[in-house]
Amino acid sequence: MALASDPAVFPWKYHVFLSFRGEDTRRGFTDHLYKQLEARGIKTFRDEPKLEKGTDINPELLRAIDQSRSAIIVLSTNFASSSWCLRELTHIVRCMEEKKRIFPIFYGVDPSDVRHQRGSFREAFVEHEVNYREHMEEVNEWRKSLKRVANLAGWNSKDYRYDTELIQGIVNTLWEKVHPTFSMLDSSERFVGTDSKLEKIDLLLDTDANDIRFIGIWGMGGVGKTTLARLVYERISHDFEGSSFLANVREVCREHDGIAHLQKQLLSDILRENNIQVWNAYSGITRISRCLCNKKVLLILDDVDQSDQLEKLVKQKEWFGLGSRIVITTRNERLLVEHGIEMVYEVKPLTQDEALFLFSRKAFKDDESEEDFLELSKCFISYASGLPLALKTLGSFLYKRGRDEWKSALDKLKQAPNRTIFETLKISYDGLDEFEKRIFLDIACFHKFCEKQRIIERLENCGFVGARIVIEVLIEKSLLNILYTSVSMHDLIQEMAWEIVRRESYDEPGGRSRLWLPKDILRVLAKNTGTEAIEGIVLRLSEFEEAHWNPEAFTKMCKLRLLDIHNVSLSKGPKHLPNALRVLKWSWYPSKCLPPIFQPDELTKLSLQHSNIDHLWNGRKRLGNLKSIDLSYSHNLTRTPDFTDIQNLEELVLEGCTNLVEIHSSIAFLKRLRLLNLKECESTKNLPNKVEMESLEVFDISGCSKLKKIPEFVGEMKNFSKLSLSRTAVQEIPSSVIRWSLKGIDLSGIALRETESSLVSVKKFQLSNFLGCNAPPARSWRSFTFGEFPTKISHPVSLVLASLKDLYFLKYLNLKDCNLCEAAIPEDIGFLSSLERLNLSGNHFVSLPASISGLSKLKYLELGNCKRLQQLPAIPLNSNLIILTENCTSLKMLPYLPHACRLRHLWLTSANRFSLAGNQGCNVILHSMLRRFIQGLPQFVEFFSIVIPGSEIPDWFNNQSIEDSVIEKLPSLSCNIKGMGFALCALFVTGQSISAPTCGQKWPRRRNHAICCSFSFGSNNTIPDRGLSYGGSLSEVASDHLWLVFLSRKFLLEVTSRREKLSDQIQFRFETEYDFGSKACLKAKKCGVGPVYEQDAEELNRTMKQYSNRSISLCEDNTNCDFEESKTCPKRPSLNKRWVRPVIQLGLKVRRLQREK
DSSP states (O other): OOSSOOOOOOOOSEEEEEEOOHHHHTTTHHHHHHHHHHHTTOOEEEOOGGGGOSSSOOHHHHHHHHTEEEEEEEEOTTGGGOHHHHHHHHHHHHHHTTTTOEEEEEOSSOHHHHHHTOTHHHHHHHHHHHHTGGGHHHHHHHHHHHHHHHTSOOEEGGGOSSHHHHHHHHHHHHHHHHGGGHHHHTOOOOOOSOHHHHHHHHHHHOTTSOSOEEEEEEOOTTSSHHHHHHHHHHHHGGGSSEEEEEOOHHHHHHSTTHHHHHHHHHHHHHHTOSOOOOOSHHHHHHHHHHHSTTSOEEEEEEEEOOHHHHHHHSOOGGGSOTTOEEEEEESOHHHHHHTTOOEEEEOOOOOHHHHHHHHHHHHTSSSSOOGGGHHHHHHHHHHHTTOHHHHHHHHHHHTTOOHHHHHHHHHHHHHSOOHHHHHHHHHHHHTSOHHHHHHHHHIIIIITTSBHHHHHHHHHHTTOTTHHHHHHHHHHTTSOEEETTEEEOOHHHHHHHHHHHHTTSSSOGGGSSEEOOHHHHHHHHHHTOOOTTOOEEEEEEEEEEEEOOOTTTTTTOTTOOEEEEEEEEESSOOSOOOTTOSEEEETTOOSSSOOTTOOOTTOOEEEOTTOOOSOSOSSOOOOTTOOEEEOTTOTTOOBOOOOTTOTTOOEEEOTTOTTOOBOOGGGGGOTTOOEEEOTTOTTOOOOOSEEOOTTOOEEEOTTOTTOOOOOEEOSOOTTOOEEEOTTSOOOOOOGGGOOTTOOEEEOTTOBOOOOTTTHHHHHIIIIIHHTTSSSOOOTTOOEEEOOBOOTTSSSHHHHHTSOOGGGTTOOEEEOTTSOOOTTOSOGGGGGOTTOOEEEOTTOOOSSOOGGGGGOTTOOEEEOTTOTTOOOOOOOOOOSEEEEEOTTOTTOOSOOOOTTGGGOSEEEEEOTTOGGGOSHHHHHHHHHHHHHHHHTTTTTSOOEEEEEEEOSSOOTTOOEEESSSEEEEEOOOTTOOSOEEEEEEEEEEEEEEOOSSOOSSEEOOOSSSEEEEEEEEESSOOSSOOTTOEEEEEEOOOSSOEEEEEEEEHHHHHHHHTTOOSOOSEEEEEEEEEEOTTOSEEEEEEEEEEEEEEHHHHHHHHHHHHHHHTSSOOOOOOOOOOOSSOOTTSOOOOTTOOSOOOOOOOOSSEEOOTTOOO
């Protein structure tokens, strides 16, 4: 795509060159014609009498002809008698005949006489032949030129009763010809990024179609809607019987009789009448519908913001004739929907290249930035985020200013936005009602980049009932947008919102309604300057910090409804919390209980993760609106509150509360409870004997190692879907617990006692309904986890796994730690055509059934701690796959990938498989994997990674760093180099686990470690761009490991198209997170990067040959990318008649670095 739309920079100084015989028409017809052309805005050249002296034509006239777009030649009686006129005519024919821009007027003469040169024209040429007998070639050229002009279509004055009629016809024709060039001709503007946009709008317009069309152009303020509308108008208005451009509709309608004024302008423009009377809006409606119903018109309504404007200007198609086009620009998509306009073009911000071009045109009056100002230019371009208004405004302001002034302007922008930009964007905000404004400011200050559904829940928790429809309104009004499933907004829209809040109290943050900046919040908390104006405080730090504050700080904040504090350790607990709170989220809460007088009647969510809480409060509290309590990992918690007066509670999360002993009996009567999470409550011994939880969906007590008995479940419990009893001391499962609505059961790590009330009921239900005996399978079940069966049952495993073919609907099968030996898994496992996740970890088999290759939807295969496993079958053909082979110490080969080139995403971890170790072995593995995958590029592979033991990064990564980040030159996206992507390698070393997060973020998770590769643009970014990271999780590692990552060009193109910063460098950073229960933490010690080009595939082949004759053989290799099924691959079960390759979301994913934990 071109950087800028070529405005076809016109060389014409004049629209029209007027050629005539002065003594015939100068004082009459030609003079009137000249004045009418000028009055219509058609710039016309007319020679002066002083230029006509002598016989040779004046060079100034020749220059004027060259600089004119078209010519009008008035052929009058004595025109040919002037050699001057004939020379002028000949030059016009040379310049303009091919472009058909000559318009003859036969004024008082017969076109036939001119064409055949009879009458006065014959007499004139007889005289010329005598006077110029030595220049007969020139005379003959005059004859030819005159004949050519006479053959052109023009006007004959004899066809008109009055000269005024003739002149009006001429002016109208010339207007249609030259009007499309007006704006471009009179402006030095270079229109940037409009070519592709206009092409898409042209498709919607389709001016060749003989129908009536309404087209909407929609986008945020300052994005270029009006510019596009004007270009459309100028390009096609001459194809219509009448046209009108109604500018600034929103502003005009604010004035008295604004609609009537626009109706009058519309009628005057199209009917070309100046004295049209429109007494009021309703008389205007009548005139428009009656006067234009048979006319083919082009009408542009720019900046519409109310439905009433459309109703009174362009209510329905029947008001206009066939072929008409009505174009409406607006910031509010809803107006278009309500008016039934289905053809809508959304205007997006400029790309970075386009932004740089436009900014340079304004700041330097050149197509490129000056070298000394390039880095500063990038800062301003990053700030503008592709918004043309901001780029023009800032560029023009910086023109002819020095570097120091540029730096000062940039510093100023960090404190307050440019006034012009702010006021333009604020127009959309001013059009909201008060309820919509509050929600918009909340999202801008607290919730940008969060998932839409989560934002809706948060807003409703804060009392904003109806938040869902308001978010849709804000999207329609171009204030919000949806990026994948998350709510986002343009950076300048967000800054506009921030400025609105700042203006509530410039000098003192405590006087503002919302606080989101850490420095402002900590200042208010330390100095106790908070006021009743504060409605929300969100302090979420990326790293754990300690801070000092005044425990009385919340005393005056009587309207505080949202308090969210994360990763901050405050020295003391609060003495007071506002009773107006609706949402209280405070990780690392310092006190042992909430303030005694705290009575938050409107509280909907209470989250005190990792708190120092011993108990929430004493006695009963009436909290009828409270829906969620989360006290997870509050290790000091010993007892729960009395739930008697919290009957609307829907979620209770006590995970990781290792000292929780007493669970109040009132928990049994929480009839609206949907989630009960007591995972890892190691000290909990007792639960109520019976519970009446009719709404319960998830019951998770996994890890409650002292809990021997679970309650009887009373009631229907129609939505009960997940039961997890793993790693508990439970020996009996009451029959009331097993429900047909269940979709997943986890019994791993428990020993059921075979009694009539436990094993019999469970086993009959599971084996009969799951394993295809007499009753049909429970189709609602989607996952199942087998537990440990009592040893006195003979061959329990063979009984459980007799057949799996009837479980074709199953999506998750967990056989972890089930003591499965060789041949215990039946071959018909391949019939599980819906299976997406298979966990076989911790078993004792040596090999797996070959039919696993038929699991076409499998995306997650867990084989960790299968220490006897020696070989793997062919991996199923799927585009996305995670394979975990950690601690498989007997497995010496990597997985066989017969269709590696079909994989789009692969995560393979071989942690603690030391049979693969050794630097030479690492080189072989990494070379082999990289070679195998890049052979499938560029069509399929987007990224893959592998984790193996190792202590040295291969030396073929020529760009290495001894830190956790490395910077690489970013190839131009438009360059011709055939780049395939980037290969990355990081060395992770183990370290002593400590209480504070220094090795990486410390966080409770299912697995012990998480490793992450984030990337940002430029070398000075300390925080990577949101959304630009890739990673996955690991179990405990015993030594140093290498992580190879390949990010394809396709993957990078998709990501870099969304980048906010302009840079020619990309920075890769490797980070870690680790579990609280982990014995050691990981840290990136070294890393390397290298771009991969097509020619590197051949180089990798040559490198691999160096190892081909060595005794070491670590990788099963198949270098051919064969799209047919491998001959060595086992047949799939006959049940799978179709080879399904769904696109699925991986467990590892590109995620936001600053995600909400």
